[in-house]
Amino acid sequence: MDLLHTSTELKQKIQTFKSANQTIGFVPTMGALHHGHLSLVKQAKEKCDVVVVSIYVNPTQFNQASDLEKYPRTIEADAKLLAGYCDVIFNPIDNKEVYGEEIVLKEYDFEGLDSALEGAFRPGHFKGMANVVSQLFRLVEPTHAFFGLKDYQQYVLVKKMVEIDGFDIEIVGCSIIREESGLAMSSRNMRLTENGKKGAAVIHYAMNYCKQFYSYYSVEELKTRAVYMIDGILDVEYLEFRDAQTLQEINAFKKGQTIFLSFAGFIDEVRLIDNIRFEVI
């Protein structure tokens, strides 16, 4: 496994893969890796000849300086976790290695898919995310790229960005990996207290309740119930039922429709997100 810090080294390595006609699986991350990330890497290894993982805390997708500052950075432990599972770690020494001399961000027209949910609460987040993923795709030139469905809206937008920028890359969505309690694994969980970690398990509990019992209630009633379960343990930022394809709001559960229930909230001053998708039968 190579740990590379510059785009020049990375490009050289990619050329050796390309000239050997190898398929390249790419997993972009911001580090502080856990078994959720590792599951993406393992899926990449199964599907592709070689696997590249980037570890880069991208400044352009943070809308709060304090969040960027507090984001955990654990490169040594990350490299240990990845040993044996990936071929190259790209951990750029600075922003120039990703963006060039100057950070210039492209405006994407995501046709409204970026305006709701995370887009509404984290202005500029998806613009930064799409730009960094696009830059990394140009450097890594993957045949496949793996994204967690924990960030479902991100997954939808990456597919759209690939279409807009004309990349020939297969985007693979990977299931959410959870703690035994049901809490979705996240780098941010490191910042939770033991009580916070226990309490945050209510997110999945409430969302799973919605998946089980949607047929008994209206959308509004179910939302009220779920928020009631979570509120008091976490500060709910949003909990919304959307159409999984269009991300449009829904006001009724229609047969055959896939529902995307999305959550964001705070506990121990840490912002957590999670979601669940289910088909109305």
Ligand code: AMP
């Ligand atoms: P991040 O380092 O948070 O930017 O995440 C890098 C990738 O790992 C993204 O595609 C995430 O969706 C994915 N990911 C993070 N946590 C999980 C999880 N618990 N299960 C599955 N994928 C995850």
